[in-house]
Amino acid sequence: MVDQKPKDKLPGTKKSVIITIIIFMLIAQFNPEILTGSTNAITYFSVIVIIGLLFYGLHAAIIADIAARYRLGWRTIYLLGLIYGILEEGLTDMTMTRTTGPGTGFPLRILGLNLTWVPYIMIFHAVISILCTILIIRLIWPERVNKPFLNKKHYAIILFLLAITYIVIIGLVVNIYGPPPAIAILILIALCLVLLYFAKVSESTKIASEDVQPRKYIYRAVLFSLITFLLPNLLQTITSLEAPLTVFMVVMAYAFWRFFAMMDADKNLTKNRMLNIFSSLILFWLIFGLILRTPFSSIVAIIGVGLQLYLGWQATKKS
DSSP: OOOOOOOOOOSSOHHHHHHHHHHHHHHHHHIIIIITTSSOHHHHTSGGGHHHHHHHHHHHHHHHHHHHHTTOOHHHHHHHHHHHHHHHHTTTSOTTTOSSSTTTTOOOEETTEETTHHHHHHHHIIIIIIIHHHHHHHHHOHHHHSSOOOOHHHHHHHHHHHHHHHHHHHHHHHHHHOOOOHHHHHHHHHHHHHHHHHHHHHHHSOOOOBOOOHHHHHHHHHHHHHHHHHHHHHHTTOGGGHHHHHHHHHHHHHHHHHHHHHHHHBTTOOHHHHHHHHHHHHHHHHHHHHHHSOHHHHHHHHHHHHHHHHHHHHHHTOO
């Protein structure tokens, strides 16, 4: 990571920071939940989902602020997104260790961990929940997030709110599903530390600039998303394929890292390219989600994604 002393001075007012965090809360949960069909739109607009808005949005805002503060590249943001995936699905919702509920259709388990689900859901959150959220917000509202926008007081409030959400969610999950295996939790914590180390190494390693053809972004983003998220859904019930499928997911985690490293190396990462990358990464879920969503949820998803794309398109027309 870039060796510089973080500055506590903010570019915006108190009202501006609140609006920025609200934007993160809305987008960071909308795309992974409504767009993908994971949550019914009616539930999304209920009081119950407020805890989810805080969890998604505040984590994404912290990562965006750290990325701006230390000038982190997209490949490093992706690695921090993988860590977020562990925090949410491994240490909070605990879907990585549950025997019932989301992700438990994959039969391969070692030391209490659902081995295929772990890399799958980590990539999902890294790409959809974190990176795509920061990407579209940087495109539409660069003045809000291209510079550090949180100070120590903001961090104190955010961490307090996150502590409450962790306590509430973990309490509910343990009450319903029981406590996870201690060895699995220790492995997940260790994996977070390893990823944090790789994030530091990744950021300190220089990448040579290159001229990237725009079409590379489109076909790779669509192809990577298609095979990463579709294959496990289609093959999860075939026990004999679980081990190779797990290895494949780990390979795709690296492939996505290479994709975002390509963004860092691009000498001409224009707003148009950023919009193309965002739309290509979410295209699979916009279509595949039709199978999972109710008609009302599909309408809400199309409107929500359409609004993001429209605002992104408007941003490309600005200098």
